[in-house]
Amino acid sequence: MSVYPGERANTVAMDIDVRTDRTGTVTLVSVVVRNPDPAPRRFRLTNHLAGPLWPPRVHGVPAAGWDDDGFEGVVRGDATQALGYASPTEPPTDEPPAGIAWTEPAGDSEVGPTAAGVVREFGDPRPPVDVVVPGYLRGEVPAARDDAADPAGSEERGERP
Amino acid sequence: MILTVCGGKGGVGKSTVALALGHALDAVVVDADVGMPDLPSDAGPTLRDVVAGRVPAAEAIRDDWAVAVVPADRSLAASRELDPVGVGEALQAIERAGDTVVVDGPAGLGADAAVPMTVADACVLVTTPTTPAIADAVRTRAVARELETGIGAVVLNRVGDERPPVEKRLGGPVVALPESDAVARATAQGLPVTLSSPDGDAAETIRSLAARLRRVTRRSRF
16 A cells, blocks of 8 residues: 655645555555635646556546546645545656646536525425415404314324334 | 435325424424425414415424424415425524424425425435335435435335335435334324334334434534
8 A cells, every 4th residue: 555645736835645456457546635714716637647546436437527537626725635546557656647627616506415506406395275274264354373283284284004 | 413304205294204203303393394294383473474474483493392393374375385496495493493393294206396406414215115115215315415415314114014225226224114003003193103102113213214324424524
């Protein structure tokens, strides 16, 4: 195993730790990118190994952000991101096998999963308005709270399975 | 710390596990299954009121019972009103007010299930040994991974005499909770099993699960 600690990315203050493990005929490269800035930053990680980069895969396709040369993504402010890939190439002893090519400021909306992002992706889980009988049709005063005590509400009660 | 109990399929024991875990961790249990809640409720403020900003998080926490609870409403109108994005913020507000939060998540794989997973430090995946439940648990695990939330533990609930080898499919250490009278009794009474049968095997399993989750979440924070 080789460790390449504390290389400071030359563009903007972003720290990167790279280590490699050689397992059989495969080199596993582990990278931790640290953003000491309070604002989120977009960065590009490039592979410096001579051979091909084998990215992590989800359902057989490269995971989001990965391409043939490396990874592009956003790391939150004051946060770290762990990355890893494989390659058949033997790691060099004198230089880190991966490095940060560039970084740039990123918007807050680009950062990882958020509740708003989840709703955008999954859709609004709320029941359609048509299924909700308005209070005035149930003979209630419009301002009445719809809580567990009302008879219409109890009909919709979910039973413990 | 926010732990979200999830599982995909309904009826696998999410609420049973959430309640017992909440008791063992001295946590606030939040019923996020709005519209079809399982946890006890009264006429007081609910998660919906916290989300809508009508009451501060601390006021919605019922701490006069064995387990501190934030209940959910029981109507379609209530779930219609609930802003799913606000649920995430409300859970974080309850965490600030109550320290440790165990979220009893809804079944399914919609945004209502995913939002509590997004804000969690770890998820607790609950499944029974049946094929449909395990299939849904595998899907839920994939969603948790996409949401960058780790699975702190997998609970295999209602295990019979033969325990299926599910570690590989669920990709993690599995805690088995055997089918037992103690758990059935606790569920019927609406009590955490750690309170109704504190000396039983099930309570011991829940307590060791709680200890494990404390370790896992402490390690993952930096």
